[in-house]
Every structure is written in structure tokens, then in C-alpha cells.
Amino acid sequence: MELLKANDLVKRFGKMTAVNGINFHIEEGRCVSLLGPNGAGKTTTLKMLSGLLQPTSGSMEFNGEKAKDLRPFIGYLPQYPAFYNWMSGKEFLVFTGQLAKLSRKEAEKRSEELLERVGLTNAKKRSIGGYSGGMRQRLGLAQALIHRPKLLILDEPVSALDPLGRREVLDMMREIKQETTILFSTHVLHDAEEISDDILIMHDGEIAISGSIGTVINKYQQPILQIEFESQVDDWLKTIESYSFISEVTIEGHKASIVLNDIVNGKQTLLKEIVDRKLPVRKFEIAQTTLEDLFMKVVKA
Numbered sequence: 001m002e003l004l005k006a007n008d009l010v011k012r013f014g015k016m017t018a019v020n021g022i023n024f025h026i027e028e029g030r031c032v033s034l035l036g037p038n039g040a041g042k043t044t045t046l047k048m049l050s051g052l053l054q055p056t057s058g059s060m061e062f063n064g065e066k067a068k069d070l071r072p073f074i075g076y077l078p079q080y081p082a083f084y085n086w087m088s089g090k091e092f093l094v095f096t097g098q099l100a101k102l103s104r105k106e107a108e109k110r111s112e113e114l115l116e117r118v119g120l121t122n123a124k125k126r127s128i129g130g131y132s133g134g135m136r137q138r139l140g141l142a143q144a145l146i147h148r149p150k151l152l153i154l155d156e157p158v159s160a161l162d163p164l165g166r167r168e169v170l171d172m173m174r175e176i177k178q179e180t181t182i183l184f185s186t187h188v189l190h191d192a193e194e195i196s197d198d199i200l201i202m203h204d205g206e207i208a209i210s211g212s213i214g215t216v217i218n219k220y221q222q223p224i225l226q227i228e229f230e231s232q233v234d235d236w237l238k239t240i241e242s243y244s245f246i247s248e249v250t251i252e253g254h255k256a257s258i259v260l261n262d263i264v265n266g267k268q269t270l271l272k273e274i275v276d277r278k279l280p281v282r283k284f285e286i287a288q289t290t291l292e293d294l295f296m297k298v299v300k301a
């Protein structure tokens with residue numbers, strides 16, 4: 001079922017267009033990653049969905065109905081969350097619960113549940129000022145879940161964390177996605193591949209590619225030859241660029257990545273040339289382009 005739909009969303013800041021008419025939808029129960037380089041428009045998009053920014057034009061639908069204010073349905077963790085460092089974790093959650101219109105009693109109960117859920121029960125009385133980065137993000141997750149939202153929106157939830165904190169938060173997201181639809185932004189492809197079902201790749205305020213990870217990879221994946229030499233063979237690599245079975249050659253020092261249209265022909269011809277010319281090959285490997293290659297292609301376009 002379609003939970004959220006964005007219709008031609010546009011956001012301009014003066015003359016600057018941050019989001020340029022995007023259309024997408026999010027299915028209930030999915031974990032969706034919004035990928036894009038710095039300045040792509042991710043935060044602006046998420047803020048519009050969360051009701052923190054008014055779109056310049058366009059509309060949003062929630063559960064098939066046009067909605068102006070999605071705040072009751074959405075939990076939001078900003079890219080740079082601000083906490084009151086003097087509050088304890090528990091006090092902060094009760095406070096946000098009350099802001100989300102829970103009664104004091106409900107807020108207390110829900111806070112305890114969530115502290116347990118994000119593994120902060122033992123730290124609940126400590127002031128937030130002494131929390132690690134990972135603990136702060138987990139508290140942020142709890143805060144976003146306080147009013148049992150249908151959709152959890154997380155803006156770069158792991159970007160600022162060290163590997164340990166990153167692991168803690170990703171594991172937590174994996175648990176949360178069992179029961180809550182998640183939309184999160186990231187510029188780390190690995191994280192997107194690891195936990196999301198669907199991806200939206202944004203570039204220059206537009207959605208360049210969208211779909212389930214499997215479909216996107218199948219649709220855009222191409223065979224690629226990775227060849228490593230003992231010394232530079234740029235002259236030869238330049239000559240093969242014009243071959244009909246080759247769509248792209250990228251040279252990096254002694255290594256070359258060659259995207260092929262025709263794997264059988266490509267492999268045989270190139271191997272033969274390498275042998276005939278006695279080129280100093282160290283490694284010859286056939287692989288498939290990854291999501292990272294696709295991302296780089298979109299971003300450089």
C-alpha cells in the first residue's frame with residue numbers, strides 16, 4: 001500500500017531551486033534510502049515531508065489523502081539534532097512526548113518502553129551531555145518514535161558517527177524497520193545497500209533513479225573488466241576505447257575499469273590483445289558494476 005506520495009514538490013530559496021519538482025512514493029513497510037551527494041536536496045525534501053518547510057509548490061498525500069500537515073504521522077530525526085545537554089535521556093523523552101501531545105503518564109510509559117528499545121535504560125538518568133555520539137543518535141531515534149508514527153524520517157542518521165556508533169544505529173534501524181516504514185537519507189551507499197529495500201537517488205534537486213535495490217541494480221548493472229598492470233599501459237588503453245563492445249574505460253594508475261556491452265567478445269578480444277602484445281598484466285577480473293558505480297555516474301552527469 002502507498003503510504004506517502006510526493007507530487008511535483010518544489011522548494012526555492014529566493015532564486016535558488018533546492019528541489020526541482022520531484023515525484024515519488026513510499027510503500028508501507030519498506031525501508032527507503034534517499035541517496036545523493038552534498039547539496040542534492042535531501043534535507044530540504046525531508047523537511048518538506050516532515051512539515052518543517054513549506055513547499056514552494058506541489059503536494060503530498062498520506063494514505064491516499066491530500067495532507068497539509070503530516071506531523072502526526074511522521075517521526076523526524078534531523079541531520080543535526082539538538083538536545084538539552086543538562087536533561088537526562090528520560091527527561092528529554094518525556095518532554096518530547098508531551099510536545100507530541102501525549103499525557104504526562106503516557107509520555108512516561110512510552111519513554112520507558114523506548115529507552116529499553118534503544119538500549120538506553122541503564123543510562124536514562126544520566127545527563128545527555130555525557131552520552132556518546134551513538135547514544136545521542138539512539139536517543140534521537142527514540143524521540144522520533146515517541147508518538148508511534150507511521151513513517152520514520154531520518155536525515156543522515158549515521159553520517160556523523162564512528163564505526164561503532166554507526167553499527168549500533170544501523171542495527172537499531174534494522175529492528176525498527178520490522179514495524180515502521182523508514183525513509184532515511186545518506187550519502188553512504190554501503191549503508192543504503194545494507195538496510196534499505198528501495199532507493200531514491202537525488203542529484204541537483206531531482207530524482208535521477210528510483211526503485212527497489214534489486215530492480216535498480218538489474219536495470220543498470222553492466223559487466224565490467226578490472227585489469228591491473230605492473231606498469232602503465234595508457235597507450236593501449238586509449239586505443240581500445242573505440243571498440244564497439246566497450247562503453248567506457250576508466251584509468252587509475254596501473255588499473256583500468258572497462259565497462260563492456262558484450263562480455264564474451266570483450267573478454268576474448270582483450271585477453272588476446274594482452275597476450276599478443278605481451279602487456280604486463282597482474283590481474284584480470286570480470287565483475288559487475290555496483291550501486292556505487294551507478295551513483296558516481298549519476299552524480300557526475
Ligand SMILES: Nc1ncnc2c1ncn2[C@@H]1O[C@H](COP(=O)(O)OP(=O)(O)OP(=O)(O)O)[C@@H](O)[C@H]1O
Nearest residue numbers: 013016018036037038039040041042043044045187
Ligand atoms: N535555507 C536555505 N536557504 C538557501 N539555500 C538553501 C537553504 N537550505 C538549503 N539550501 C540550498 O539548497 C540546496 C540543497 O540543500 P540540502 O541541504 O537540501 O542538500 P542535502 O542533499 O541535504 O546536502 P547534505 O548532504 O550536505 O546534507 C543546497 O544548494 C543548499 O545550499
Ligand SMILES: [Mg+2]
Nearest residue numbers: 042043044079
Ligand atoms: Mg542534508
